[in-house]
Amino acid sequence: MRLAILIVSLLLSTLYSGQTSIQKINLTAGEFNVGFRHYTINDSTRSYRIHNEFNNQLIYRPIPISIWYPATIEDSISKQLTVLDYLEVLKEEEEWENLPDYFLLDWFPYLWNTPENKAHLSERVNAFADPEFIDGHFPVVVYAPSYQASSIENFALFEYLASKGFVVISSPSRGTDTRLLEGGTTKDMETQSRDVEFLLNEIHSYKNIDSEKVALMGYSFGGLANAVTVMKNKNIRAIVSLDGTERYKYAVLEKSPYFDLDKFTIPYVHFAQKEIPEEILNIDNIPAELNYKFQFYDSLKYSNAYSYKFHDLTHSYFSSFGVLFANRDKRQDKSDDEIMTSYNLLSEHALQFLNATLKNDENSNAYIENSPDKNGFSENLISKKEKKANTIEFNYKYFNDLAFNQDYQDLIPLYEKTLAKYPNLQLEEGMLNTLGLRFSFDPLKFQQGINVFLLALHIYPDSSNLYDSLAEAYFYNKDFKNAISNYKMSLELNPENQNAIDRLKQLDK
Template sequence: MMDNYSITMRLTIIITGFLLSIISYGQTSLKEIGLKAGKYKVGFKHYTINDSTRTYRIHNEFNNQLIERPIPISIWYPAKKEENNSEQLTVLNYLEILKEEEEWKNLPNYFLLDWFPYLWNTPENKAHLSEKVNAFSNPTLLDGKFPVVVYAPSYQASSIENFALFEYLASNGFVVISSASRGTNTRWLEGGTTKDMETQSKDVEFLLKEIHSYENIDIEKVALMGFSFGGLSNAITVMKNRTIRAIVSLDGTERYNYPVLEKSPYFNLNKFSIPYVHFAQKEIPKEVLTTDKIPEDLNYKFQLYDSLEHSNIHRYRFHDLTHSYFSSFGVLFANRDKRQDKSDDKIMVSYNLLCQHTLQFLNATLKNEKKAIDFIENKPVTNGFSDSLISKESKKAIEKEFIYRDFNDLAFKQDYQDLIPLYTKTISDYPNLELQEGMLNTLGLRLSFNPEKKGQGYNVFLLALHLYPKSANLYDSLAEAYFYNEDYQNAILNYKKSLELNPENQNAIGRLKQLKE
């Protein structure tokens, strides 16, 4: 019997999709994929930032020298059209980024198709190198506020592995930011372990911080997207961060290796309550299951999807796509497995549909577009797609208990203004909501002692007294807030109200004596 590590290694190799033994060469092109760009010009830039909180070793230098962890960043964005000093990129320009990410900076370009295991030096693949892409190098980001998609690549993959999808999203008004998938200590991962997942999750969190450096990114509208192992890392990232609005999984490994997710100390399904879509590959034929020793339940087991209760979630199956073809690299460069892969034409059509469905899901969840919401809620056949191409299942969220922290989030969003009407509306929707006196008292004081937030603090006390009108302590605390901010007239008024309710309140007695003197 295999141990857990061996099983993890086998699953990782299986779902990476590039190590199949029975192969043929495919012929595709960006033009034939046929993605219709949106209204925006697409800008692209690539740069590297070091994470000073973590150390790293360049494996190919074969020494013990530790450096700060390098985070290579690729970003696609809506760009200004009037700039003429930026050049339209080619596929080769993208592949040159591999030299940095794979730590072969000075590798000659003519070795690119020979050196990396997911590229093959064939005439068909050589033809891709000169193809023009839709992105331009380094134009200025367009004015405005754009939602952002933070992408986690597949196992040990490049930040650019899904560049055609990224360009498509950017042309439709999204910013996409991505970084390479790297191991904890070197370029190499351990084999798809929980440690590997946590490391990639930290890299995603680094990107979540990086987006704050861009004025044109709407940081209130953030989605995560990941392919294969990146889907697993994103699932745990969502459980750690409440700023994420939606998550897209491109045949993510949370489906294939759920135990890796469960082993994380951050694993908590109750903290996964955002819209989630999982795009799954076609059923793996029995011949492949048997020959490659793949567990049969991978064809129908969707444990995260089945376990989530507090998210509106969707699960699509693309009947003409095997795992490799959920990325641009896979469609263009991966060798075909004669046992199960469809024709190149069918692969390109389905990849196009995958990109369309991704865009519609993001338009629905980040832009709240009515047409996109209808598109996602519809069955594929209603949207004009045959059941032989796509099938779908959905689950509605079970409503979570609404507690005081949730109410405080709503209050924060409206800067603690109009709290009594907000409470009245909220309690009608969530009749079990309880705002405890002590919590409101502490929050009111905390805000009031901040000179820039004193007005908000007074508003919290007014809500608290609306709920607890006979609380001597609340009147006393409100008086303290006024006293601290040198509004002595209101301080005296509220100390007296506190004493009316509790004549033994020594703090109020002392303060009134102090103010009188």
């Protein structure tokens, strides 16, 4: 059940061996050398059991972490990795750390023991083992693997992105209680989403990661987990889906208690597999709607969304593991050369989207907005559709986010600028009054509270209550001169304000 909650039948019949190599994928590295680290951290908030030990002993949930990053390489001490080195990580994540290497291709059925796959093991990859980060502040891609898959399943893509100035961090897809998932349930999705959130926290431990520039990327089931993660987290800037299951299992997403499409407001790109031939739909009993139905994409309202279809890629080939190790289905798979060309193209489009959304690169923005033919690609190779986000109704919460981002300074110019763009913006007097008092009673935020009251009085200049609250703020902070002045202003507007009368008597004494 490794890659195929949805499309497993496509992988199980009429197979033949492919012949590929990392070099033939032909991903052109960028300016940075690539470092790779792997380590494990325990999540003490969750319990877990090692499935293969067949006991009831619980441990803290282990989170294996793989990270690719721009690195400084010293020839004398830096070891260039091979595919076999990556598969050592796979053994650990599959909880078979002591498995002899010669069993690898027999033990994990999705690798397939063929002469071609054995040849991959000695291939050198572009990453080096555990060098130092290069100086810099890099955007980060947090990756969620496919169903029950490894953190390294897309290592060629990760190395490519790291060479272009991104950090990529990933952990395996594993079940709630053990290594095994339940079968693609909402519970499985929520568990993987929590693992993604663990990584979102882990990135803060790296000084070379720009935690303000974060994208999620997921393949197959990982796309589903990422979709719900975006609905729970505001600090994600973009999302990349590699034939994500949110296209196929929308009902699983809807069952999440966090499901709220109105909170999905960031740029989204989905890269989809080729059309499944009618013959296979019929023989393998696959619903025909998988070829055309995309309820998640169609339901998005507030996201700039892009949907690409790669006409030479079936589902398995959206990962490095699939391109290199998966046997081919001769009923529908293209040639190895066509698969590798399209995987290269997939990687290029993912890079361009990340450059556009995390680095605001103008050329990449143009690339993403262009049709494939304008970028030099035949529609026989790739096709595209897109939709622009509807305008979000701008309310006081969004204004408060803007105010927060500038530490509640210069609020009146901010309000006037925002009102010009969103004429229907309404900041309620009561909300501003409550917020102002909340800040004013905090010694560390007194000035922010005063700023909120000054904005409130700019909008509601005849409010006796606001002057009274501003006076209370000054009184609480022992600025009695300003307190007296504002109590008097409150009384001018409402001579029956008993609080102002009592406070002025108290201050007069």
